[in-house]
Amino acid sequence: MGRVTIRDVAERAGVSTATVSRALSGARPVSPSVLETVTRAADDLGYSGNGIASALRRSRTDTVGMVVPSIANPFFTALVEGVEHALQQAGRQLFLCSSRSDPDLEAQRLRSLVARQVDGIVISPVHGIRSREALAWATDQLPLVQVDRYVAGVDSDWVGVDDDLALRLVVDHLADSGVTSAAFISSTLTNSSTELRVAGFTEHTARRGVAVRDVLLGEYSIAWGREAMQRLVAAGPLPDAVVCADDLIALGVLQACAAAGVAVPADVLVTGFDDIPYAALSDPPLTTVRQPQDDIAEEAVRLLSAALGPHRAPPARSALAPSLVVRASTGVSASG
Amino acid sequence: MGRVTIRDVAERAGVSTATVSRALSGARPVSPSVLETVTRAADDLGYSGNGIASALRRSRTDTVGMVVPSIANPFFTALVEGVEHALQQAGRQLFLCSSRSDPDLEAQRLRSLVARQVDGIVISPVHGIRSREALAWATDQLPLVQVDRYVAGVDSDWVGVDDDLALRLVVDHLADSGVTSAAFISSTLTNSSTELRVAGFTEHTARRGVAVRDVLLGEYSIAWGREAMQRLVAAGPLPDAVVCADDLIALGVLQACAAAGVAVPADVLVTGFDDIPYAALSDPPLTTVRQPQDDIAEEAVRLLSAALGPHRAPPARSALAPSLVVRASTGVSASG
DNA sequence: ACCATCCGTGTAATCGATTGCCAAGGCGTG
DNA sequence: CACGCCTTGGCAATCGATTACACGGATGGT
Known part of the structure; x- marks a missing residue:
């Protein structure tokens, strides 16, 4: 040794x-x-x-911590890869943790990261309310940037996507395709992204005269998407479209449709959110909202680096514009 | 602050x-x-x-490092989740790094982890030859367990899947389904898993009298699967089956088939490897080899914990048995 | 009543690298 | 030739927590 x-x-x-x-x-x-x-x-x-001894003396570790709700969700892995890449340019290392969508575990991870003296933290918080205390405490200790989701009342930077614009793109596209009724499948999680997506759905369907059939809340997973769609099918006449708050849910919905003999897009249109790599491979390929993950990651690291400097800037909020990726699940015929 | x-x-x-x-x-x-x-x-x-000061004094960080070739590959994220979970039981934290399938970056990560005084390392090495030096060096510094792939000539534990058995299951299934010719699509990477899979394919096709049409080597990605299949289609009459060394490649193959109007399984049977969550959602759902990821992760942590103890056990090699998951891509009609 | 334990607490050394301060020597300039 | 600056290297303090050792007081056994 x-x-x-x-x-x-x-x-x-x-x-x-x-x-x-x-x-x-x-x-x-x-x-x-x-x-x-x-x-x-x-x-x-x-x-x-001995990096430990060095870190103790210099009180810098050249390491930043990142906490995400799940590392199995491709959206977050893409974000993680982006952040890691951007950090590497700056000669820093990433310390990755998963909160498993559990605010208590999240708090524990944050304490652990602070105790390990990371230089800063990038976090996608689990819950709009139950994450607040731990987040506020951590923000008080070191520079912290929220990504994707954000908890109000915490004095930190945030960078994510413009959820309202995203839902506007989705609903406009559906309405333009002749949709007059729609259901929304999302997560019960109380956080900015989730709430803004529901709000955007409500607002833009109203604006376009699309009837809201159902808003089903569960979790961000394939299994929940499947279950929610089974409920819709069981409940009676289907809406013209099913809008999903992320791609995993949408993939579950597609699976349930296939199993129940519901044709997509003939019987119902389906949309997702995130544009994970598998969204293009489903049957049918999924219309979805593409998030500028790499830009989000870069911006997060930029903000963090700025916060590591001597100056104390006011918290920045930066909402990047998403784009709509139209595929066969909303009616475009499948093609190469 | x-x-x-x-x-x-x-x-x-x-x-x-x-x-x-x-x-x-x-x-x-x-x-x-x-x-x-x-x-x-x-x-x-x-x-x-101050965890740093504590770590310096105790010369323990209660942290283990993990290095994987990619965090975008669902197989590895599942493995990571398993390892993180098992470690958490033991009160340890995971420091995750990606080597991006680059031996140089991998060596850098290993140096960094050793300098940060992690208590041990779990690694899925990139390359059977080019990873050796860095791995041997790290093994000399602290306990190290290789998972999934394995580099010969390094004095460390290993836990992974029985690749030969896996290919036997695949080839037997195909042969039993009437296949008389097959192609294999894999990665150029020189590592144990990749090599054992090619070897297993060769051996078992020979045993069952299945003609080997092609062995195409690229990388573990959807894009490579797509490209390889395009080549097969362009090259002329298709083999009865296409065997893929992982699910990402297989998903790419399915995509290319759809684009080229090749029907699966009517025109060609396709198999994958890993059973990632998306394997069941493709069109058609993918027949694949399921790896016991959680068992692999648990065993890896167990070995590491043992190595952290006072005793110096000889390196253990543990090959766990995989199972075959038969879905529509090899002929079973789609159902529920 | 006396001595051996034992328990709880304090003092100070220690982990390994970094860095403020100082000294010695080399060099240039007046 | 003398003086001061500049470069290079060493000494020792320092980062913050842990822990070996010591010590005082209480307890218990005979």
């Missing part, structure tokens, strides 16, 4: 630990000959430093 | 830092009244400890 410390390197190189530190980190110049000797000694011994 | 240390708590409670430490960690008993006072003081100040 390697147990090489800076002292070992210093001894072998015949210099002090201070010099080794400066030679390896470049914090201050050392003479070329000493640099050579030290580098050689470090290599020979396989010295790799 | 919170900057509360154990000294602040000690001062407020009117005791020494040693007592505070003992009261809060329970390392040694303190009198009830002192415990009360200290807990109160810590709460009042919002003390949350």
